[in-house]
Amino acid sequence: MSNDVWALAEINNGKLANISLQLTTKAAELAAAFGGSAAAVALGTNTQAAAQELGACGAKTVYASEGEVYNQYLTQPHAETLATLIQQHQPRLVLWGGTNYGRDVAARVAARLGLSIEYNVGEVAVEGDGIVMTVPAFGGAQSVKMQFTGEGTKLLGARQNAFPTSRGGGTPQVEQVHAPAVPAKGAKVSGPFGTEGAEEAGHLGKAPDGHDIWMPAASRAKLEEAQVIVSGGRGLGGPQGFQQIEDLAAALGASVGASRAAVDAGWIPYAHQVGQTGKTVKPTVYIACGISGAVQHKAGMGTSSLIIAINKDKDAPIFQFCDLGIVADLNVVVPQLTAAVKRRKGQ
Ligand SMILES: Cc1cc2nc3c(=O)[nH]c(=O)nc-3n(C[C@H](O)[C@H](O)[C@H](O)COP(=O)(O)OP(=O)(O)OC[C@H]3O[C@@H](n4cnc5c(N)ncnc54)[C@H](O)[C@@H]3O)c2cc1C
Structure with missing residues (x-):
């Protein structure tokens, strides 16, 4: 050897x-x-x-x-x-x-x-x-x-x-190196469910079993390479809650992340999960919306340069390690943030 x-x-x-x-x-x-x-x-x-x-x-x-x-x-x-x-x-x-x-x-x-x-x-x-x-x-x-x-x-x-x-x-x-001659197999990779690089639409769609699932927009940076990430958790209340995450992400040119609770609930594909059993990210800015800050989530985003948390519970663990904490209802704050970013950009 x-x-x-x-x-x-x-x-x-x-x-x-x-x-x-x-x-x-x-x-x-x-x-x-x-x-x-x-x-x-x-x-x-x-x-x-x-x-x-x-x-x-x-x-x-x-x-x-x-x-x-x-x-x-x-x-x-x-x-x-x-x-x-x-x-x-x-x-x-x-x-x-x-x-x-x-x-x-x-x-x-x-x-x-x-x-x-x-x-x-x-x-x-x-x-x-x-x-x-x-x-x-x-x-x-x-x-x-x-x-x-x-x-x-x-x-x-x-x-x-x-x-x-x-x-x-x-x-x-x-x-x-010579590529091997592998005969065609009876399998192919397709669809956005759990695959990287898949085309995703940016709207509420249907998962294969028929339940509603949020499909974040394509053409953004891959999560693990993104400089800005807006992530949503169980506090969003359902897949439609990702619409406001998507709006803020679009205004910022950010990628969309999620907690495992949101992924396990089937609200967004696994490819967006941040954390110990998801992706490890290191953006300049990580905005966590309705995410409690469990140690397994932190394992995937704790080294982000600037962590901003929006959570209505002032005792949520995420407030112990974020850089900027907003104790508020995300349904109020996130649209306000999106509007403010758009105003700044003259949109
Ligand atoms: C082996 C193992 C591996 C795991 N891997 C991962 C992983 O990779 N990634 C991961 O994320 N988790 C992982 N978990 C799960 C983890 O322990 C947590 O259960 C999960 O992170 C919780 O997700 P959450 O913060 O979205 O939900 P919750 O913990 O339920 O938190 C929801 C938060 O939203 C807030 N909220 C509710 N409504 C609003 C509102 N209107 N406005 C503002 N805030 C609101 C609540 O105050 C609460 O703090 C793992 C667990 C285990 C055991």
Whole structure:
């Protein structure tokens, strides 16, 4: 086994996801500590452009593969390419991101090759000859330190936005990898329910079982990359409550987030959930409307630069860690905020 550390990059519709840069930066740091070098694996379209960005973050080599087989996403070709590369090069560690893509591909590769895998890692440190990972436990109330044991490549799944990006690298060597010939399967990914990058409409729609569900507008930044997020919780009272969240988000050019209570109630698709079992976000501004601030929600948004909370209960836990708290009925305050933002913009 080598001392190299790899990052599994993620390309969505030809665009490199930010998490790829975070993973590559961390891969370079860990590889340096182990005396190896960092590499990234980029599968999809526009891999040449992606490779330059990954190189800037410290990847010495980028294994790039383009082919029709990666479009219309199916797990199998991505997993097959990564598994083959791991078998050929035996890296010490492969970092993958806690996105739908990373979870899907890494789990299959682990099962196929019989490799150790860890999820939800928030911090990684080199101690002696091994690495120590910090993973949340007991609903995020505690964190647990873990270490891999045994032989073989290890697959480490990082929480989104867990690592910073640094661009101190250079131009990587790009190794073209043949895409596998995978026969068409009887499955395809479609629809907005739980999938990333899906087209969403921005209106009250119907879920497959017929219940009302809010479909936030497309064309906004992905939650984990958004600079401004407006999130709604159980305090919205129902899916239609997201209309005012959407209005404020549209006025601010923000993305729409949600608490798990809102997602579990079926008011908004899971792709919008922020928190321990949803997305980790790090915007400049996070506006929480009708969200109590449970520790599991905080786990996904607590490092936002400025947290604004609107809650009618002055004792809500969120007021203990927000930067600006508004004790009020959101049904009054949110439309007022939207109107104020529009006035400022001359709309
Ligand atoms: C293992 C595990 C994982 C979890 N993962 C997540 C996760 O990823 N993300 C997540 O969010 N949660 C997660 N949870 C759930 C979490 O514990 C909370 O239950 C959830 O965050 C509560 O959502 P909420 O704040 O919307 O609802 P509530 O806690 O019910 O809070 C609603 C808030 O709205 C306020 N409110 C009501 N009406 C109004 C009004 N008109 N105007 C203003 N305020 C109003 C209330 O005062 C209240 O504070 C997880 C739980 C477990 C056990």
